[in-house]
Amino acid sequence: MINAEMIKEKYVRNHPSPFCPGCGGGMVLNAMSRAVEKSGLEKEDVAAVSGIGCAAWIPSPHWRVDTLHTTHGRAVAFASGIKIANRDLEVMVVSGDGDCAGIGGNHLLHGARNNIDLNVLMVNNGLYAMTGGQVAPTTEHGEETLTTPHGNPSSSFEAAEVVKAAGASHVARWTTYHMDELIEEVEKAINTEGFSFIEVLAQCPTRKGKKEGMDGLDMLEWYKNNTSKEKDRDKLYVGTLADIERPELTQEIYRQIEGFRGD
């Protein structure tokens, strides 16, 4: 049976984490661990890649699987290398919104276009939290941040929609409030042959919450009240956005290699 004691013992290291009180990072770690446990994978079959930022600290060093902590924005590129070199591994990428959609945006797009079998979790808190709360591509229009004290003049980047348009096999959006659904979705991503992208809206009580007078709990409640599993104009849609079958890069490459060898 899956319970916290067993998950903590098997999957969590360097405890306690450096995350702020009420941060969604630990909840994403919990969800990922439970999904891997439920899917029946061995820890040795999982590799986790992260870039730079708060969210990058979720797998490295806190997840007890093989982890790779890479340069800013390049998590998807490193992960593609791992997957092509050893296609038996289940490669998870955990990256923040600034890392994944901002600095590593092009890697993300082409990862989705190639439809390489990675599971990308983009932990979206809406700003660059680790460096002090600067504006990120995912910051909502009009929102105050450290570098936009009069409100964000530009609009936010809908990463999930863009990745869907780029051709990813599996795209979804959830929040840390929807823990059960998130676990199920990560499990689905693991079982998908192709690029899986899950945008997880996660609360940042320190950089974002404080400005709005909210703590982690208030932000979870905000997610509860402002998201909908039905298509609702006033609320943000959460759920699966795309689930399609397309040729997967690693399989195509190995098929070609086997063709040359005459196997």
Place this chain on the structure above:
Amino acid sequence: MSEKIKIKIDREFCKGCGICIKYCPRDVLDESDDLNQYDNHFPEVVRSERCISCRRCELYCPDFAIEVKEEKE
């Protein structure tokens, strides 16, 4: 055979976010008056008989600081 439910709270690892207290559907937990080493108010079990072992607290705790244990008698 009855089952005894024990809630183990790791006081020193708790960051006092209060998520477990809010998301307990049976109001088992409440904020303590005491402080831990980081000056956080950790949760306390105040109505243990109401616990149905749904483990929402375990699922939502960002710091793995709360565990529900069922002991068979």
